[in-house]
Amino acid sequence: MKINYLTQGLVKKNYICSLFGHQYVEIKTVNAHFKEFECKNCRMQATNDSVGQKIKLTSELKDINETLFYLYLKRQFLAKFYFEKKEQ
Template identity: 40%
Template structure:
């Protein structure tokens, strides 16, 4: 078997994921409950949707996550300040 990693992803890992499921690892923590995941086999990206299920990470969802992450950081900073004061 020639193991050439093509940017399109190879069929064998795709089949593996279909049979055994994706091997997601957290690629980005957005908030305490929302995370972005990436499959180590086929590089597919998903994110936690508002309903708690995993959804394919589209560029639109990526944008939303980015904004939510900014808000979340700002809010947690403010909460820390309030605790100190």
């Protein structure tokens, strides 16, 4: 008797990722260099490191990304409203 594990639901979502790799979708752009990603299958979250490789998103890295995001927004706001170049 041949058993089809896929149709019986014995293969879970994380097994699909271990066989075929994660399918990341970008969920948040922190700034021009850092982004947050989430796997479509297993919902694992990842982010870029300083080299550009994806690493697992921990609570510490999530706090760092939030701080970078707010600093990036603050810099954009200041550049737009307070330091505009005057035309001569």
